[in-house]
Structures are given as structure tokens and as C-alpha cells.
Amino acid sequence: xxxxxxxxxxxxxxxxxxxxxxxxxxxxxxxxxxxxxxxxxxxxxxxxxxxxxxxxxxxxxxxxxxxxxxxxxxxxxxxxxxxxxxxxxxxxxxxxxxxxxxxxxxxxxxxxxxxxxxxxxxxxxxxxxxxxxxxxxxxxxxxxxxxxxxxxxxxxxxxxxxxxxxxxxxxxxxxxxxxxxxxxxxxxxxxxxxxxxxxxxxxxxxxxxxxxxxxxxxxxxxxxxxxxxxxxxxxxxxxxxxxxxxxxxxxxxxxxxxxxxxxxxxxxxxxxxxxxxxxxxxxxxxxxxxxxxxxxxxxxxxxxxxxxxxxxxxxxxxxxxxxxxx
Ligand code: DGY
Numbered sequence: 514x515x516x517x518x519x520x521x522x523x524x525x526x527x528x529x530x531x532x533x534x535x536x537x538x539x540x541x542x543x544x545x546x547x548x549x550x551x552x553x554x555x556x557x558x559x560x561x562x563x564x565x566x567x568x569x570x571x572x573x574x575x576x577x578x579x580x581x582x583x584x585x586x587x588x589x590x591x592x593x594x595x596x597x598x599x600x601x602x603x604x605x606x607x608x609x610x611x612x613x614x615x616x617x618x619x620x621x622x623x624x625x626x627x628x629x630x631x632x633x634x635x636x637x638x639x640x641x642x643x644x645x646x647x648x649x650x651x652x653x654x655x656x657x658x659x660x661x662x663x664x665x666x667x668x669x670x671x672x673x674x675x676x677x678x679x680x681x682x683x684x685x686x687x688x689x690x691x692x693x694x695x696x697x698x699x700x701x702x703x704x705x706x707x708x709x710x711x712x713x714x715x716x717x718x719x720x721x722x723x724x725x726x727x728x729x730x731x732x733x734x735x736x737x738x739x740x741x742x743x744x745x746x747x748x749x750x751x752x753x754x755x756x757x758x759x760x761x762x763x764x765x766x767x768x769x770x771x772x773x774x775x776x777x778x779x780x781x782x783x784x785x786x787x788x789x790x791x792x793x794x795x796x797x798x799x800x801x802x803x804x805x806x807x808x809x810x811x812x813x814x815x816x817x818x819x820x821x822x823x824x825x826x827x828x829x830x831x832x833x834x835x836x837x838x839x
Contacts, residue, residue: 583821607817613801618673624772663714666721723750
């Protein structure tokens with residue numbers, strides 16, 4: 514059986530695949546993705562594909578993949594996969610929830626702290642030899658402890674972030690499609706409608722997944738509701754934000770700063786206007802990037818795939834209905 518792996522993965526965890534039982538075809542180049550035409554060629558006789566957020570698994574791929582029995586994405590998000598088509602073809606799709614929640618919540622906090630305390634700007638100032646003396650308000654920023662945090666999208670990552678933020682004595686609110694009464698009690702967080710959350714929060718963290726409903730849910734109108742001292746952080750998907758509008762509100766100082774891990778188009782163009790602003794911190798989609806977390810994501814992706822190839826339920830299937838539908 515053939516497993517097609519679209520990125521170079523060197524982790525020891527890969528030893529989970531019994532080499533003698535499988536034909537492994539892996540893209541061998543570091544920091545680049547398997548070209549689409551090669552992927553389309555290789556997928557024709559693949560029994561399983563090990564993919565990630567950079568692969569578009571659409572109808573074209575699925576109709577080429579005549580033998581495909583399982584898809585494993587090394588991610589929690591699956592907006593890059595046509596789940597409806599996969600389900601129609603009875604192909605289970607596995608993903609990697611839970612194991613990355615803490616790491617992504619940590620990066621949200623990192624971006625909150627780095628933006629609030631102007632860490633990157635300060636370092637650039639030193640490197641440019643501009644630091645001449647201590648200043649009473651030199652790079653004076655915003656405080657986090659005790660401030661108000663608003664989380665958009667209260668899933669697993671939101672829960673972890675809320676826990677961490679409560680440890681910083683933050684007053685945590687959330688907006689979500691459905692209210693989470695249990696979470697409210699357990700973590701002492703409050704539900705707010707989106708506009709109220711935007712108006713009241715000192716920090717707004719976007720955690721909603723990319724769907725039709727969340728596309729550009731943050732536009733000028735929404736950003737303009739935020740306080741001029743507030744900070745916006747996005748660690749979910751770039752498409753939840755209208756980047757042109759975000760640029761405008763940052764430029765007009767309608768909000769204080771933004772910390773961004775994800776972008777409408779990735780990799781973001783180095784000449785993108787957002788990157789010209791001092792009050793933007795941008796990192797290259799590294800929310801879950803700790804070695805421990807990535808190893809766990811590889812492990813779960815492989816286990817999903819191996820289960821799928823045996824016809825057994827995946828550890829985490831996005832479309833478990835493939836097992837029950839007639
Ligand atoms: C995910 O898991 O969806 C991330 O965006 C990739 O780490």
C-alpha cells in the first residue's frame with residue numbers, strides 16, 4: 514500500500530510506519546511544498562495521503578485518487594479539504610485536535626505580550642543604534658494582567674487560552690455560535706455578543722475556524738468598535754479577517770496593535786502593507802510549532818492513517834459519518 518506524504522518529515526515518530534509493509538512516497542525538499550502537478554500524479558495510486566494546511570484537497574485531487582482509503586491532515590483545521598466530497602466517496606478524514614491546543618494558546622499569549630510590550634519594535638530600535646538612554650515612557654505599552662480578554666470562538670484552544678488568561682487574573686469573555694454554559698461555570702468566563710465583546714475587550718483573540726460564515730467576520734466596522742488601546746490577535750485562519758480593513762484601522766490608530774500568525778494568503782507577501790506598520794507583529798503560521806506538539810501531531814496523523822488503512826475508526830475523524838452512512 515502506498516502512503517503519499519506531501520512534506521518532508523524527519524521526526525523519529527515516522528518509525529511508526531512499518532517500512533516493509535508500505536511504499537512511502539515523501540516530498541524530500543525542506544521548506545517547500547510538493548508541486549501540485551506532481552501531487553496529482555502521485556495521488557493516483559495512493560492508498561493514503563498525509564497532508565497539512567498547505568495542500569488543497571479538492572474535487573480534482575479526489576477524482577484522481579482512485580485508490581484513496583484515508584486522508585490524514587497534520588492539523589486541527591481542515592478548511593483546505595473538501596470534506597463533503599471526501600465523505601461522498603466514503604473517505605475518512607483524520608485531523609489532530611487537542612494535542613496542539615496548549616501550544617496555540619501559548620502563541621496567542623506570546624503575540625498578546627509581544628504586541629502589548631512592543632518587543633519587536635524595541636529590539637529593532639536597539640539594532641538601529643537608536644537607544645541613547647533610559648526613557649520615562651520609552652516603549653511604554655499596555656498591561657495584560659487584570660485586563661479584559663475577548664475570545665472569538667470558544668473551542669478547545671479557547672478553553673486553554675481562557676485558563677492561562679485566568680492565571681493572569683484577566684477578565685475573560687467569549688463569543689461563540691453556541692453558548693458554553695459549562696465552560697462559563699468552570700473557567701469563570703462570560704458570554705458576550707460580538708459587538709459588546711469588541712467594545713469592551715483590551716485584547717481580542719480570533720480563534721474561529723475558517724468557514725463560509727466566518728469569512729471576513731472582522732471588517733472595518735467591527736475593528737472600529739474596539740478601543741484605541743486594544744490589541745487584536747489572530748491565530749486561527751487569515752480569511753476570518755479583512756486584511757485591508759485591518760491595515761486601515763491600525764494605520765488610523767483606531768486600535769493599538771495586531772499580532773498575526775495567519776494571513777489571507779500564505780506566505781504573506783513581504784511587501785504587504787500590514788508588514789510596513791510598527792504596530793504589527795507577524796509570524797509565519799507557527800501556532801502549534803513546538804517540537805513536542807509537532808511530534809504528537811505527526812503521531813496522530815500516522816495513527817489516523819494506519820487505522821484508516823485497516824478499515825478501523827480513526828483516532829479523530831472529521832467525518833465519522835462515513836462509518837454509519839449506508
Ligand atoms: C492547524 O492545526 O490547523 C494549524 O493551523 C496548523 O498547525
